[in-house]
Amino acid sequence: MRKKINRQLITIAILAIMITMALITVVFGRLLQQQIIEDLKAYAGLLKKADLYQNTEIYVTDFKAENVRITWIDGTGHVLGDTDANQNHMENHAERPEFERALSVGEGYDIRMSETLDENTYYYAMRMEDGTVLRVSKAAQSSWKIMFSAMPGLLLSLAVMIGICVLLARMFARSIIRPLKTLAANLDRPEVKVAPEYKELEPFVQTIRTQHENILRAAKMRQDFTANVSHELKTPLTAISGYSELMEAGMVQGEEVKHYAKEIRHNSNRLLSLINDIIHLSEMDRTEYEVPMQQVNLSELVRNTVESLKVSAENRNVSLRYVGEPACVYGNTGLLEELLWNLCDNAIRYNVENGMVKVQVEKAKDRVNLMVSDTGIGISPEHQSRIFERFYRVDKSRSKETGGTGLGLAIVKHIVAQHDAELLLESTPGEGTKITVSFPVHPV
Numbered sequence: 001m002r003k004k005i006n007r008q009l010i011t012i013a014i015l016a017i018m019i020t021m022a023l024i025t026v027v028f029g030r031l032l033q034q035q036i037i038e039d040l041k042a043y044a045g046l047l048k049k050a051d052l053y054q055n056t057e058i059y060v061t062d063f064k065a066e067n068v069r070i071t072w073i074d075g076t077g078h079v080l081g082d083t084d085a086n087q088n089h090m091e092n093h094a095e096r097p098e099f100e101r102a103l104s105v106g107e108g109y110d111i112r113m114s115e116t117l118d119e120n121t122y123y124y125a126m127r128m129e130d131g132t133v134l135r136v137s138k139a140a141q142s143s144w145k146i147m148f149s150a151m152p153g154l155l156l157s158l159a160v161m162i163g164i165c166v167l168l169a170r171m172f173a174r175s176i177i178r179p180l181k182t183l184a185a186n187l188d189r190p191e192v193k194v195a196p197e198y199k200e201l202e203p204f205v206q207t208i209r210t211q212h213e214n215i216l217r218a219a220k221m222r223q224d225f226t227a228n229v230s231h232e233l234k235t236p237l238t239a240i241s242g243y244s245e246l247m248e249a250g251m252v253q254g255e256e257v258k259h260y261a262k263e264i265r266h267n268s269n270r271l272l273s274l275i276n277d278i279i280h281l282s283e284m285d286r287t288e289y290e291v292p293m294q295q296v297n298l299s300e301l302v303r304n305t306v307e308s309l310k311v312s313a314e315n316r317n318v319s320l321r322y323v324g325e326p327a328c329v330y331g332n333t334g335l336l337e338e339l340l341w342n343l344c345d346n347a348i349r350y351n352v353e354n355g356m357v358k359v360q361v362e363k364a365k366d367r368v369n370l371m372v373s374d375t376g377i378g379i380s381p382e383h384q385s386r387i388f389e390r391f392y393r394v395d396k397s398r399s400k401e402t403g404g405t406g407l408g409l410a411i412v413k414h415i416v417a418q419h420d421a422e423l424l425l426e427s428t429p430g431e432g433t434k435i436t437v438s439f440p441v442h443p444v
Contacts, residue, residue, distance in 0.1 A: 009172060013165035017158060032140070033122070037109050040124035040136045043068055047134060048126060071135040073099060073125075080132065093135075098125040102133045221390075233275075236267035243267075278407070291332040291418065298329045298336070298368060298439075299361050305340040306359055309348065318351045320344070324361030327368045330442035331419045339415045340370075342408040343435055347374035350433075366441050373434035379427040387425070388413040412437075 047070065072081040077094025079087040093099050101108020102125035109124045125135040243260045246252050252260050306322040313320035329336070340359075347357040351374050360371040379387060390410040416423045420440055427433035 009169035010162070010166055013169065014162060017161055017165075021158070033111065033120075036122045036138060036140055037124055040068070040109070040122060040138060041107070041126075043070075043136045044124055044126045044134055047136070048128065067138055069137045071137070073133045073135060075103065075131045075133070096123070096125075098123040098135060099133055101125065102127045102135075233271065236271040239267045240264050240271070291335060293330055293332055295328050295442075296331050296333050296336055297326075298370065299324055299326045301333065301336055302340060302359055302361055302370070305337060305344060309341070309344050312345070313348050313357065316348055316351065317353050317355075318348050319354075319356040320348065320359075321357075322359045322361075324359075325363060327361050327363050329368050329419070329439040331439070335415045335418065339412050339437070340372075342412050343372040343437075346408055347372055347376065347433070350374070351376035364438075368439045368441060370437045370439070371434060373432060375432040378429040378431050378433055379425075380429045384425055384427060388423070 070081075070083045071079060071093075073093050074080055077092040077096075077099060079090040079093060081087055082090060097110040098108040101110075107124070107126050109122070112121050112123070113119075119139045121137055121139045123135060123137045125133050127133055243264050247257065247260055302324065303322055306320055310320055344357060344359060351357065355375045357372070357374045360369075360373070362369050362371070388409045390407055413423065416437055422438040424436040424438070425433070426436075
């Protein structure tokens with residue numbers, strides 16, 4: 001990255017220097033042309049004022065040192081006198097641009113290139129009061145030739161400037177890269193200010209650090225999840241293996257065979273439930289996991305789920321009932337059914353003898369609220385923030401006794417997030433728990 005920045009900065013500097021030199025040459029050339037024309041105009045004015053232009057023999061020596069050539073031309077273009085040539089041998093000047101312009105508007109100038117001498121000749125012509133034209137001219141090197149003659153010095157200056165640019169580019173590149181190096185070395189130390197002199201980098205640095213923390217947190221969660229999965233799977237497998245060995249060795253007789261077979265089936269079902277929940281959570285964790293959404297009659301879905309769970313509730317001496325009004329939400333029927341099943345099943349499992357579970361649906365202004373409340377054992381405040389974590393159990397012994405996998409509420413949290421809903425937990429130990437899922441209302 002630093003090399004790329006160096007190359008780009010040096011390239012920009014060289015281009016800037018070259019463009020600047022070209023512009024200076026153009027501007028210098030224009031200023032040189034303007035200055036020479038102004039000088040010639042001044043010479044012509046002096047000659048006109050002194051009334052000396054009619055006698056070229058008098059003023060030839062005065063202007064020779066300045067390399068100024070003076071030509072006196074009549075109104076037809078015939079040369080009447082010239083300081084550098086015999087007028088009798090000179091061609092007619094009627095078609096010269098500066099002569100035509102002078103006759104027309106009083107003055108004119110032209111610049112012509114001499115290919116032989118590689119010089120520019122500047123001509124300025126002024127119309128006199130008697131109708132003749134006074135022309136003064138001067139040969140001068142072109143601006144490009146002047147620049148080429150100064151080329152050794154310019155190249156030396158260019159080399160010095162490029163060297164300075166290279167040095168500054170490296171220093172600038174280091175100053176840009178330094179905060180990134182500091183950030184890389186101090187990702188886990190938010191107290192270290194990465195680039196206090198670059199306020200613009202603060203959002204970038206904060207984003208990088210947040211992403212780093214999220215990656216570490218995700219890695220820790222995966223590590224914990226793997227450990228928990230191993231432990232949770234090991235428990236029923238150990239039980240199944242132990243019971244099977246006892247039966248195989250003939251150490252179980254009579255009614256005990258039925259008891260051990262029941263335990264094997266119970267642990268097998270628990271193992272299958274764990275595997276199914278783990279697979280389901282893994283599918284939900286995939287970023288490309290998408291589910292079809294549609295308008296779902298939430299009231300009808302709740303009523304059907306409650307009817308399906310009534311037998312399970314009666315087996316545990318728990319009363320289960322639904323109270324609500326017709327309401328629809330935008331979601332996936334299968335996932336919403338799973339959410340309802342997990343919330344109701346948890347409320348039944350962790351209830352007390354002769355307890356009650358109430359499922360309610362109500363419409364608010366722009367929300368539809370699903371509430372599942374129970375009169376169960378409740379959750380103490382220190383556990384409430386963690387019960388939606390995977391494999392987290394408030395009462396591990398009761399969880400295993402009731403057959404819970406510890407993943408039900410984690411699945412609920414995933415489903416709530418997929419539906420852009422909000423999750424609220426209210427619980428008091430010994431009194432019960434109320435979980436509210438608030439769905440946004442989508443236009444049909």
